[in-house]
Amino acid sequence: MSINVNTTSTLYTLLSRQRQTAEVAGKLEAASREVSTGLMSDPYKSIGIRSAEALGLRARMDRNEGLMVANTVLQSRLDLTAETLGAIRETGQEVLDLAVANRGARAGTLGAIQGLARQALEQITSQLNTGYNGAQLFAGIAVDATPVQRYGEVNAGTGRAPKDVIDEVIGGGIASAADAAAKIAEIEGIFADADPDPARNFEATFYNGAPRLDASGAPVPRLQTRIEENETLEYGVQANDQGFRDLIRGLSMLAGTDAQSIADDGAYEAWTSSAVDAMASGLADVLQSEVKLGSQQKTLDFTIRAQTDRSDLYNSQILSLEGVDTYEAATRVAQLQTQLEATYSITARLSRLSFANYMR
Incomplete structure (x- = not known):
């Protein structure tokens, strides 16, 4: 009579222990991750049919997070815009205060107005050409365009600098009240984009951003973005808004001629009063832009x-x-560590057996 005895080679046992060690190590890694994150290592396997609910929640949270990131960037852009508008008002107000003191009557500070107006033009131009995150703040949808042409620099599109246009109008100076009125009207036409020579108009030589109207005469849309799933926000202030047109017009009139050289009192009063009124109107509109921006x-x-x-x-x-x-997960980690240590110990003993043991 014969008896069959099933034996397992030590080689097979070693390989089996190695696989078991890898499995326990994997479970330990997953349990450790659960302890550190507080989340299941394989939630969709663990929660079964509620996986769809979890996936839906994560998708909604991801969309919400995306909107929050975009809105935070926009918030910084609007904050910088508000700060810049405040600085523009301060710059313009300094010239206006000096001009008001000399409106209609020549005061001792008259000689400083032209230089201060030129300085303010350069400063306000730089402020209106402020960019954020690679996009211009005051160019409208033409975010890559530098919106305001520097007063003394030639615009490549027209071959004229803003200063050239103003100098063409003023010519040899302001001779009389009638001459002042005619030149004031001509400058108003330029800043209203109504000059017979299109190249002299504000949106041709003075401004390079998105126009106010398109080729069909329809208003060009403002910048807008989706801030919620079903809500968009129209935002932004453009350097071709009426307030900036008026402010730059008044400053250009004061920068374009030395008021001391206007000998005729009627001409002097008409010219300085028009410049002061333009600046005052412009600054009031800039303030309104700040209020609207504050609402946004x-x-x-x-x-x-x-x-x-x-x-x-x-x-x-x-x-x-x-x-x-986390308490249950920590307990599982401790158990798996103990199990892994025991498996390592047995595997190490098997690995030290001789070749004869393997062939047994």
Whole structure:
């Protein structure tokens, strides 16, 4: 009578232990990750049919996070725009205060007006040409264009500098009240884009951003962006808005001629009064732009706060589905560590057996 005895070679046992060691190590790694993150290592396997709910929550949270990031960038852009508008008003107000003191009557500070106006033009031009994150703040949808042409620099599109246009109008100076009125009207036409010579108009030589009207005469849309799933925000201030046109017009009139050289009192009063009125109107409009921008900032701030709250809610709901009991996970880690150490010990003993043991 014969008896069959099933034996397992030590080589097979070693290989089996190595596979078991790898499995335990994998489980230990997953459990350790659960302890550190507080989330299941394989939630969709663990929660079964509720996986679709978890996937939906994560998708909504990702969309919400994307909107929050974009809105935060826009918030910084609007903050810089508001800061720049405030600086423009301060720059223009300094010239206006001096011009008002000399309106209609020549004061001792009259000689400083032309130089200060030129300086303010350069400063306001630089402020209006401010960019953020690679895009111009005051060029409208033409975000790559530098919106305002420097006063003394030739515009490549027309071959004229803004200073050239003003000098053409003023010519040899302001001779009389009638001469002043005619030249004031001509300058008003230029800044209203109504001059017979298109190359002299504001949006041709003075401004390079998005125009106010398109070729068909329809208003060119403003910048806008989606700040919520079903909400868009139109935003931005453009350097061709009426307030900037008036402000630059008044400054150009004061910078274009030395008011001291206007001998006729009627001409002097007409010229300085027109420049002062243009600047005052422009600064008032700039202030209104700041108010409108403040409303846009308030809307955006409210939206970001709501999105932050929503993100917290999504995160809480996801944790309720995919979260783990950290105490239970820590206990599992300890058990797996003990099991792994035992497996290592047995595997090490098997690996030290001789070739004869393997062939047994």
